[in-house]
Structures are given as structure tokens and as C-alpha cells.
Amino acid sequence: MISRWRIAAALAVIGATFPAIAEIPMSERKSGYDFMGKQTQAMQDDDTANAGMLWVLDGEALWKRHAGAANKSCADCHGDASASMKGVAARYPAFSPALGRAVNLEQRINSCRAERQQAKPLAYESKDLLALTAFIGRQSRGLPITVADDAGTRKAIESGRATFTRRQGQLNLSCAQCHDDNWSGRLAGAPVTQGQPTGYPIYRLEWQNLGSLQRRLRNCLTGIRTIVPALGAQELVELELYLMWRARGMTLETPGVRP
Amino acid sequence: MAALVFGTVSARAELKSYKVIGDAIPQSLTGAAGDPLKGRAIVANRQVGLCLLCHSGPFPEERFQGTLAPDLAGAGTRWSPGQLRLRMVDSTRINPATIMPPYYRVDDLTRVAPAFAGKPVLNAEQIEDVVAYLSTLKDVKK
Amino acid sequence: MAAARALINVPPKARRGEVIGIKSLISHEMETGFRPNATGQLIPRNIIKEFVCTYNGVEVFRAEFFPAVSANPFVSFTTRATESGTITMTWTGDNGFHASESVAITVE
Amino acid sequence: MTELLTTAVTRRRFLIGAGGAVMVMAAPSARAQFVAEGEARSAAMRAAIKAIVGENSLPQGRIKIELPPLVENGNAVPLSIAVESPMTDADHVKAIHVFTEKNPQPNVAVFQLGPRAGTADIQTRMRLADTQLVVAVAEMSDGSFWRDEVEVVVTLAACLEES
Numbered sequence: 196m197i198s199r200w201r202i203a204a205a206l207a208v209i210g211a212t213f214p215a216i217a218e219i220p221m222s223e224r225k226s227g228y229d230f231m232g233k234q235t236q237a238m239q240d241d242d243t244a245n246a247g248m249l250w251v252l253d254g255e256a257l258w259k260r261h262a263g264a265a266n267k268s269c270a271d272c273h274g275d276a277s278a279s280m281k282g283v284a285a286r287y288p289a290f291s292p293a294l295g296r297a298v299n300l301e302q303r304i305n306s307c308r309a310e311r312q313q314a315k316p317l318a319y320e321s322k323d324l325l326a327l328t329a330f331i332g333r334q335s336r337g338l339p340i341t342v343a344d345d346a347g348t349r350k351a352i353e354s355g356r357a358t359f360t361r362r363q364g365q366l367n368l369s370c371a372q373c374h375d376d377n378w379s380g381r382l383a384g385a386p387v388t389q390g391q392p393t394g395y396p397i398y399r400l401e402w403q404n405l406g407s408l409q410r411r412l413r414n415c416l417t418g419i420r421t422i423v424p425a426l427g428a429q430e431l432v433e434l435e436l437y438l439m440w441r442a443r444g445m446t447l448e449t450p451g452v453r454p
Numbered sequence: 455m456a457a458l459v460f461g462t463v464s465a466r467a468e469l470k471s472y473k474v475i476g477d478a479i480p481q482s483l484t485g486a487a488g489d490p491l492k493g494r495a496i497v498a499n500r501q502v503g504l505c506l507l508c509h510s511g512p513f514p515e516e517r518f519q520g521t522l523a524p525d526l527a528g529a530g531t532r533w534s535p536g537q538l539r540l541r542m543v544d545s546t547r548i549n550p551a552t553i554m555p556p557y558y559r560v561d562d563l564t565r566v567a568p569a570f571a572g573k574p575v576l577n578a579e580q581i582e583d584v585v586a587y588l589s590t591l592k593d594v595k596k
Numbered sequence: 597m598a599a600a601r602a603l604i605n606v607p608p609k610a611r612r613g614e615v616i617g618i619k620s621l622i623s624h625e626m627e628t629g630f631r632p633n634a635t636g637q638l639i640p641r642n643i644i645k646e647f648v649c650t651y652n653g654v655e656v657f658r659a660e661f662f663p664a665v666s667a668n669p670f671v672s673f674t675t676r677a678t679e680s681g682t683i684t685m686t687w688t689g690d691n692g693f694h695a696s697e698s699v700a701i702t703v704e
Numbered sequence: 705m706t707e708l709l710t711t712a713v714t715r716r717r718f719l720i721g722a723g724g725a726v727m728v729m730a731a732p733s734a735r736a737q738f739v740a741e742g743e744a745r746s747a748a749m750r751a752a753i754k755a756i757v758g759e760n761s762l763p764q765g766r767i768k769i770e771l772p773p774l775v776e777n778g779n780a781v782p783l784s785i786a787v788e789s790p791m792t793d794a795d796h797v798k799a800i801h802v803f804t805e806k807n808p809q810p811n812v813a814v815f816q817l818g819p820r821a822g823t824a825d826i827q828t829r830m831r832l833a834d835t836q837l838v839v840a841v842a843e844m845s846d847g848s849f850w851r852d853e854v855e856v857v858v859t860l861a862a863c864l865e866e867s
């Protein structure tokens with residue numbers, strides 16, 4: 196049972212390091228949405244006000260576009276995304292037994308391009324990859340985040356958890372110190388939030404653009420003056436997976452709007 | 455590996471040595487008293503001292519101060535200069551789980567970004583300036 | 597990829613004389629011209645300057661934008677439903693930018 | 705600049721104020737220069753308003769700005785403006801002009817409407833380079849002008865990135 200395993204793992208972590216507080220209880224988890232002002236919430240809630248929808252529209256067009264040497268579109272294999280992609284984004288990153296590692300949605304899209312379309316991979320954080328990710332993510336809006344329970348997934352989650360709880364950088368901070376222990380506080384003027392990845396890719400007002408969870412993670416890592424892994428790095432994929440596991444059962448909001 | 459060790463050693467060599475007595479570093483890192491006015495500027499500067507990201511303090515001109523750590527008002531009443539110095543230099547010596555970054559330690563850190571590797575957050579003079587400034591904060595009211 | 601993507605929201609049906617709400621959102625970076633690049637040089641301005649809404653060919657709303665309008669400009673306004681027909685929104689800007697979207701409205 | 709969780713300077717690189725306004729809070733001379741620039745910009749806003757209003761009086765009233773008093777990010781601040789008007793052929797709002805005090809340019813947007821609008825009720829999103837005053841002016845069909853103004857406090861987003 197996953198819950199028993201979770202408690203055991205949590206205890207192991209407490210024993211290994213010095214976190215002041217353990218994980219956030221399930222009942223106290225909050226989306227970044229809950230930390231936002233009413234006006235920013237309203238931007239997310241209204242599809243004609245949510246700029247992330249512009250990327251969803253682009254993604255819809257890309258879904259139907261033929262690409263690569265195979266001259267196939269996503270739709271040629273998967274048909275109507277509202278049926279075939281429903282729930283998919285809510286269960287990524289996922290462990291790929293074939294590859295022996297966790298794969299995020301962006302990487303999954305690119306492996307489909309390589310294998311089925313015989314097309315070049317889309318660059319990480321490129322407009323097209325964000326658009327397809329947002330379009331696929333949109334098909335799971337309102338669904339609960341789910342994470343598989345198998346040995347490969349569990350191992351990858353553990354690896355992500357180790358990254359989350361590791362003190363690092365010149366400022367010697369771990370993710371957990373802010374986002375588990377201090378989410379009710381304010382860093383300068385801004386709420387710290389719990390770091391629940393409920394709306395990715397998000398339209399971040401700061402960016403004036405859509406961006407991936409990895410882009411957001413890299414912002415925080417830059418802040419604590421640590422070595423920032425490249426986009427797509429396995430360490431970041433596993434951190435993403437851990438964060439999704441931490442947010443399991445919470446509702447996917449893609450495309451989210453955040454300050 | 456050898457290069458890593460060498461880098462750490464050479465960086466550490468730049469730091470002034472100090473002696474911890476109890477929960478304090480009684481002696482100035484530079485051997486001189488700091489400048490409280492410069493210290494105030496360091497504390498208020500969000501790129502240099504970073505303090506107001508987590509702490510609030512008696513800075514009426516600064517909006518959006520942090521709430522993650524104790525208010526700096528009254529710090530000079532609560533702590534001696536030596537106690538403040540150790541809390542700046544390496545707060546983990548007092549509380550291993552603290553969120554307070556070590557401002558004057560370069561070893562035993564993990565994966566420091568290249569631009570900051572081997573450098574303390576503040577140098578010895580800056581630490582002394584901040585200690586001098588915090589020591590003036592006798593009034594708990596802002 | 598299309599040059600620009602727009603989202604517009606107009607009620608498909610309205611009563612004659614009813615005041616209806618119209619919302620529009622278009623993809624555009626709205627580069628201000630005041631922002632330096634990595635080498636410190638200003639990135640040239642590239643904004644949408646004008647937004648016009650016509651109702652069966654008659655202009656009912658117009659906006660002039662400056663660089664202080666946010667990226668991916670959003671505008672919401674109202675108009676009176678007068679007759680069935682077409683509502684068209686047009687955006688024009690720097691570097692020959694031009695985009696247009698139309699929707700039908702039925703007025704009873 | 706690899707700094708940090710949140711900084712005024714880094715933030716400005718993302719905002720429209722970036723150009724000439726890059727400055728360091730700690731340096732008194734830079735700060736003074738920024739204050740001087742701020743005053744110059746206030747004067748620029750007054751001049752921009754005068755270019756529309758001319759010698760007419762500009763009382764407060766009839767127009768209402770809604771802006772969150774404290775916003776989370778200056779890059780996209782939701783702005784609502786409503787003007788009391790019957791919006792008839794004889795008595796309507798011709799235009800709404802929006803200005804700011806401390807952006808590099810005082811003009812934000814001009815909205816032209818007429819009796820067919822039914823109401824004078826518009827929404828958009830604007831950029832605010834810093835905490836400052838936003839002024840909206842309604843130009844009425846009878847030639848009168850009305851204004852509203854609101855001070856908006858802009859917070860700094862946490863955890864910015866290098867550009």
C-alpha cells in the first residue's frame with residue numbers, strides 16, 4: 196500500500212537529515228492558485244482571459260499537423276485528443292520500463308515524434324513543445340494528479356525527494372525548507388507557496404510567457420545560488436515526479452496562471 | 455577530484471580565522487569594529503545582504519520585507535555582538551536545521567554555482583559592518 | 597506556427613438592443629523598446645498599436661495601445677446588439693503586424 | 705547578475721522601466737538619480753494629460769478605476785474602468801485615456817467608444833514598472849473631462865531567473 200510505504204520513506208528522510216517539519220499533511224495541501232490574488236485567479240478561470248489558452252490553441256493546430264518523414268500527425272494515431280489524452284498529463288512524469296527511467300510529458304511527446312513521426316525532437320521550452328504540452332495538459336484539466344505505484348516509479352520518486360530535501364548552493368537551502376516548512380510565510384513580498392505543480396505549463400506573469408515546471412524549478416535553483424541542471428536533466432525530471440507524487444490527488448489546472 | 459579539493463582549500467585560506475566560544479565569536483573577524491551605517495545598507499540591500507527577503511526590520515523605506523525569520527528590531531538587545539557574529543558566520547552551528555544561510559563559510563556546501571564557489575556570501579568587513587549595525591537595534595519597536 | 601493566435605468571446609445570440617460583453621486576447625510579445633538585451637542594447641519596440649472592432653462594417657470600438665499594455669493584450673468592452681451579422685476584430689502594429697478575427701452573432 | 709531570490713534591479717530588466725532606470729537601491733547617488741527621474745516622469749504624465757485636456761478643468765468623478773491596490777506582478781496588472789454615462793447620442797463617453805506616473809512613457813492606452821457601446825465599461829491589463837499612480841481621464845461628448853486616480857503598490861515576484 197502506497198501510504199505505508201510513504202510513511203516509512205518519510206521517516207527515513209527525517210532520520211537522514213534535519214528537516215524541521217516533515218511533509219505537508221494531505222489535508223493542508225494548497226495549489227499555487229490558492230495563494231494568488233482574486234484578479235490573478237480570475238485570469239486563470241476565464242478561458243478568454245487566460246493567456247495560456249493561446250498556447251493550447253497552437254497545440255491543437257500542431258496536434259493535427261503532419262510532421263516528419265512519416266508524414267503523420269498526432270491525431271492520425273491518437274484521434275480526438277479530448278478522449279485519447281484525457282488524464283494523460285495528470286500521470287506524467289511516469290516511469291518508462293523500456294528506457295529504465297522516468298520521463299516527463301515533454302520527453303514523451305518527443306519520443307513519439309522520433310518513433311512515430313520520424314521527426315526531429317522539439318527543443319525544450321520551445322514554443323511548439325510548450326504548445327503541445329499545454330494542449331495535452333488541457334485535456335486533463337479538472338482531473339486528479341495520479342502517480343503509478345511500481346518499483347521503477349518509487350525509485351525515481353525517492354531520487355526526486357533526495358533532491359528536494361538536499362541543502363545546496365551558496366545559501367545552503369533545500370526546497371523543503373521553504374516549501375514544506377515555511378509555506379505560510381512571505382519571501383520579501385511574495386507568498387512562498389507549497390510548490391505544488393498543479394498548473395503546468397503555466398502562464399507566469401513574470402515571464403509574460405508560458406513555461407514548463409523545469410523552467411520554474413531552475414528559477415528557484417538560481418535563487419539559492421546552486422548549480423542549475425540543464426533543461427531536461429534527469430535530476431529535474433525526478434524532482435518533477437516527486438512533486439507530482441507530493442501533489443497526488445490534487446486537481447490539475449493546466450494551463451495555470453501564476454504571478 | 456584533486457582540483458576540487460585544491461579549490462576548496464585555496465578559497466578557505468582567504469577567510470579570516472575565528473574562535474567560537476560558547477554560542478559566540480567574541481573577536482571581530484577583521485580586528486576592527488564595523489561601520490553600522492554601511493551595515494544598514496548591506497542589510498537593506500536585497501542583492502548583497504539578502505536579509506529582508508526573510509527578515510523584517512526597522513526599515514520604513516523598504517516595502518515587502520520577509521516573514522520567514524525573526525524581526526531584526528531589538529536584535530542588539532537579544533544578542534551580544536559576539537552572538538550576532540556567530541549567527542551571521544554560520545548559524546547552523548547553533549541550529550543545524552536553520553533556514554539562515556551561512557554568511558561566512560565556504561566549506562561543506564553542496565553544489566555551489568560556479569559564480570559563487572569558494573566565496574562567502576559576505577566578506578569579513580561586511581560581516582563586521584552588519585554586526586555593528588544589528589548591535590545598534592536596541593528598540594524592539596519599529 | 598501562425599503569426600498570431602487570438603481568442604475572442606462574443607455571445608452567439610442576443611436580444612435586439614441588449615448590451616453584450618466582448619472579450620479579446622491575442623498572442624503578441626508587446627516588446628516595449630525600453631528593455632535592454634544581454635549586451636545592454638535596447639531591444640527594438642514591437643507592439644500592437646491599434647485594435648478596432650467593427651459590427652457589420654461599422655466601427656463600434658477602438659483602442660490605441662502604448663508599450664505599457666501587457667504582453668498578449670487583453671481587452672474587454674461592451675456593445676449594443678443591433679442586428680444579426682458579423683463582429684470583426686482587427687489588430688495592427690509595428691513591423692507590419694496585422695491580424696483579424698470575425699464571429700457571427702444572431703440578434704432576435 | 706545571478707542574484708537572487710528577488711531584486712529590484714533584476715526585476716526591472718523584465719519590466720518596461722528597464723532601459724534608463726537600472727539603478728542600485730543601495731547607492732545614494734543612484735537613488736537620487738532615480739528620484740530625479742521619477743519627478744521628470746511625473747512632469748511627463750502631467751504634460752501628456754494636458755495634451756488631451758488642454759485648459760479644461762479635470763475634476764475627479766464620473767469615471768472609476770479599479771486596480772488591485774497591491775499587485776503580485778507589474779507585468780500584467782488587471783485594469784477596469786467604468787464611466788457613469790447614459791451612452792446616448794446626446795450624452796456619451798467619447799474616449800477614455802489612461803496614464804501612469806513612473807513608467808518610461810506616460811501613455812498606457814486610449815479607448816474610443818460611442819453611444820453604440822451601451823456602457824463605458826472596459827478592462828485590460830497593463831504594465832507597472834514600480835509602485836505608482838495610475839490616472840484615467842474620461843472625455844465626454846459635451847466636451848467635459850473627468851478623472852480618477854489610484855496608487856498601486858507593486859510587489860516583487862520571488863525567484864526570478866537570469867534573462
